[in-house]
Amino acid sequence: MTGITYEDFLDLDYDPAESELVCTFTVHPASDMDMEAAASRVASESSNGTWAELQVDGTITDLSATACGIDGDTVRVAYPEELFELGNMPQVLSCIAGNIMGMKAVDRIRLEDCEWPEGLATSFVGPQFGSAVRNDIFDAGERPITATVPKPKVGLSTDQHVQVGYEAWTGGLDLLKDDENLTDQGFNRFDERLTESLAARDDAQDETGEKKSYLINVTADANTMLERVDRVAEAGCEYVMVDVVTCGWAAVQAVRERCEEHGLAIHAHRAMHAAFDRVETQGVSMRVIAQISRLCGVDQLHTGTADLGKLANEDTVGINEWLYGDLYGMTDVLPMASGGLHPGLVPELVKRVGTNIGVQAGGGVHGHPDGTHAGAKAFRQAVDATVEGTSLEEYAADHPELQVAIDKWGTETPR
Numbered sequence: 114m115t116g117i118t119y120e121d122f123l124d125l126d127y128d129p130a131e132s133e134l135v136c137t138f139t140v141h142p143a144s145d146m147d148m149e150a151a152a153s154r155v156a157s158e159s160s161n162g163t164w165a166e167l168q169v170d171g172t173i174t175d176l177s178a179t180a181c182g183i184d185g186d187t188v189r190v191a192y193p194e195e196l197f198e199l200g201n202m203p204q205v206l207s208c209i210a211g212n213i214m215g216m217k218a219v220d221r222i223r224l225e226d227c228e229w230p231e232g233l234a235t236s237f238v239g240p241q242f243g244s245a246v247r248n249d250i251f252d253a254g255e256r257p258i259t260a261t262v263p264k265p266k267v268g269l270s271t272d273q274h275v276q277v278g279y280e281a282w283t284g285g286l287d288l289l290k291d292d293e294n295l296t297d298q299g300f301n302r303f304d305e306r307l308t309e310s311l312a313a314r315d316d317a318q319d320e321t322g323e324k325k326s327y328l329i330n331v332t333a334d335a336n337t338m339l340e341r342v343d344r345v346a347e348a349g350c351e352y353v354m355v356d357v358v359t360c361g362w363a364a365v366q367a368v369r370e371r372c373e374e375h376g377l378a379i380h381a382h383r384a385m386h387a388a389f390d391r392v393e394t395q396g397v398s399m400r401v402i403a404q405i406s407r408l409c410g411v412d413q414l415h416t417g418t419a420d421l422g423k424l425a426n427e428d429t430v431g432i433n434e435w436l437y438g439d440l441y442g443m444t445d446v447l448p449m450a451s452g453g454l455h456p457g458l459v460p461e462l463v464k465r466v467g468t469n470i471g472v473q474a475g476g477g478v479h480g481h482p483d484g485t486h487a488g489a490k491a492f493r494q495a496v497d498a499t500v501e502g503t504s505l506e507e508y509a510a511d512h513p514e515l516q517v518a519i520d521k522w523g524t525e526t527p528r
C-alpha cells in the first residue's frame with residue numbers, strides 16, 4: 114500500500130502517453146496557494162484523488178491524472194485512458210469539468226482545450242454527414258447553405274409559421290429553422306408544425322426546383338425526443354434540431370444513435386453555452402463544447418459570426434478549423450453562423466470564415482421592409498453575389514430586394 118497526496122499528481126517532467134487525454138486549463142490559484150499546489154489539486158480532484166492522504170495499492174495510481182505542464186496561468190493535465198468509460202461523454206466531463214470547477218483551491222478555472230487521443234476519440238461515433246450536407250442534401254456547390262428562423266421567436270401559430278417558411282423557401286433560402294425555445298407549445302404544436310411545414314416545403318421545392326429542408330426542434334426530455342425523432346423520420350424530413358447544451362450530452366448521444374437508424378442529420382443549437390464560456394477565466398470554452406459536439410455526432414453547430422453579429426463570440430475561426438480538421442478520420446461538422454446577421458454582413462463574414470458554412474438570419478430576413486419573401490431574396494442575393502465575387506452595391510443594382518436591405522441596414526453590426 115502507498116500513501117497518495119495531492120503532490121503525487123504533479124510531475125512537470127512527465128511526458129504524456131499517446132493514449133492519454135491532455136487538457137489545458139486556465140487556472141487562477143487561491144491567494145494562499147501557489148500554481149504548483151493548485152495544479153496538483155486540479156489533476157487529483159479531476160481523476161481519483163481527494164484532500165486527505167489515502168492508502169492505496171499501486172494499480173489505483175494508474176488511473177491518476179498528472180499535472181505535467183505549467184506556463185503562466187496555463188496548466189496541462191494528462192489523463193490515462195483507463196480513467197474513462199469509453200464512449201460515455203457525461204463521465205468524461207464529470208472528470209475534466211466536474212468538481213474542479215468549484216474547488217476553493219482555485220479562484221478561477223476554465224477548461225480551454227483538449228487533445229483527444231485516438232482510443233478515446235474513436236470511442237465516440239462522430240457525425241454522420243458533417244459539411245457534406247451542403248451538397249448531399251442541397252446541391253449548394255460553392256455557396257454557404259442559408260437558413261432562417263421565423264421571428265418573433267415564439268408565438269406564431271402553426272399556420273403563420275408555415276407561411277413564413279413558404280415565403281422564405283420560395284425566396285431562395287434552403288432551410289427553415291425553429292428557434293431554440295420553440296418546441297411543442299400550445300400555440301404551435303410540434304406534430305402539426307412538422308407535417309404542415311413539410312407540405313409547404315414540398316410546394317416550395319416544386320416551385321423553385323431547389324432542395325429545401327427544415328430544422329425542427331425536437332428538444333424535450335430524452336424519451337420524448339426519441340419519439341419526436343421517429344416522427345420526423347416518418348414525415349420525410351432530413352434533419353432534427355437539438356439544443357445540445359440544455360439537453361445534455363447523454364441525450365445528444367441517444368438522439369445521435371436514433372438518427373443513425375433513420376439517416377437523419379442533427380443541427381445543434383448551443384443555447385446556454387455562454388453560461389459556460391462567456392467568462393474568460395471560468396468554465397468551459399466554446400472550443401471544448403464544439404469538440405464534445407463533434408464527438409457526440411452533431412452535423413451542424415452554431416459557432417458564431419466571427420464577431421460580426423449581435424452575440425459575443427469566442428474564436429469562431431479557430432473553432433471552425435477544429436471542426437473541419439482531421440480527427441482520426443472522424444466526419445467534420447458544418448459551422449453555422451447566426452445571430453444578428455443580415456445581407457450587408459455576408460461579404461465580410463465570408464471573408465472571415467469562408468463558404469463551407471451555413472448562414473442563418475432571422476431578424477435579417479423578417480425585418481426586411483418588404484417582408485419575409487423579399488428578405489429571403491435579399492439574403493440569398495447577398496450570398497450569391499459574394500460567392501461570385503460581385504460587390505453587394507453592384508449586385509443590388511438589378512436586385513431591388515438587396516438594395517432595400519442595404520439601404521436599411523448597410524453593413525452595421527446590430528446591438
Ligand SMILES: O=C(O)[C@@](O)(COP(=O)(O)O)[C@H](O)[C@H](O)COP(=O)(O)O
Nearest residue numbers: 262415417424451452453454474475476
Ligand atoms: O434567437 C436568436 O438570437 C437566433 O435565432 C438568431 O436570431 P437573429 O438572426 O434574429 O439574430 C439564434 O438563436 C442565435 O443566433 C443563437 O446564437 P449563436 O448562433 O451564437 O449560438
Ligand SMILES: [Mg+2]
Nearest residue numbers: 262266292293
Ligand atoms: Mg434563436
